[in-house]
Amino acid sequence: MVEQKKYLLFLGIPDSEFAKKTYGGYHNVFVSLLGDEGEQWDSYRVVDGEFPEDKDLEKYDGFVISGSSHDAFRDTDWILKLCDIIKKLDVMKKKVLGICFGHQLIARVKGGKVGRARKGPELCLGNITILKDAVAPENYFGEEVPTSLRIIKCHQDEVLELPESAKLLAYSSMYEVEMYSIEDNFLCIQGHPEYNRDILTDILDRVLAGGHITEDFVATSKATLENNEADRKVWQKICKNFLKG
Secondary structure: OOOOOOEEEEEEOOHHHHHHHHHHHHHHHHHHHOOOOOOEEEEEEEEHHOOOOOHHHHHHHHHEEEEOOOOOOOOOOOHHHHHHHHHHHHHHHEEEEEEEEHHHHHHHHHOOOOEOHHHEEEEEEEEEEEEEHHHHOOOOOOOOOOEEEEEEEEEEEEEEEOOOOOEEEEEEEOOOOOOEEEEEEEEEEEEOOOOOOOHHHHHHHHHOOOOOOOOOHHHHHHHHOOOOOOOOHHHHHHHHHHHOO
C-alpha cells in the first residue's frame, strides 16, 4: 500500500467573503492548484496564531507559505515564529514553496533583504522573464522552459537582495527578483500562481473601497486582464513538480 502524501499550508491571510462564498476559503484555492487525489492537505492560519507542533513537521512531505497583507520584514510575533519554523524546515531539508509574502519571508530567513517595492505596488496580471539557463538542474518546468510567463501580481513589498545561497530564476521590468530557488528545498515566487482574474478583481474592489488605491489605478490594473490570462496550468506544473518531484 502506497503511503499517503501529506502537505501543510501556512495561511498568512484571513478568508475574504468572496473566497469563502466562491471556493470555501483560500485553503481550497491552493488545493485546487496543488493537490492530487488521495493526498492530505492541512492548513494553519498562522496570521491568527495557529501553528503546528514542532514534532508534527516531520510527517509532511511538503509545505506552502501563502501571501499576506502583512510585511515580511516586520517582527510581529507570528511572523517571527514562522521564521523559526522555516529555519527548522531548512535543517530538515523539507520542500517549501513560498508565495508572495512566503517568497519574501524565506529570503529574509536565509539572509536576504526585504522591503517596500522600489517601483511601487502591483495588483495586476504581469509578465515575468525566465532565466532559462538558471533553471537547470532543478528543472521544475518540464522539457520546455518558456522565456516568459504571465502571473497575477498582488504585493507592495519585494526582495531587495537575494540570499547568497539563492539562484535567481525570473525577473520583470518592475522587480529584480520574481522567482528564485535555494538548493532543492526552497522554490519562491513573488506572484500568485493560485490566483485567477476573479480573485484579483475582488481584491482590487476591496482595496479601492478601503481607500488605499485610486479608481485610475484599478482601471489600469483591470485593463491587464482584458483578453489575457495567467499561465495557471504552467504554474501548476512547476509548483507540483517542485513539491512532489
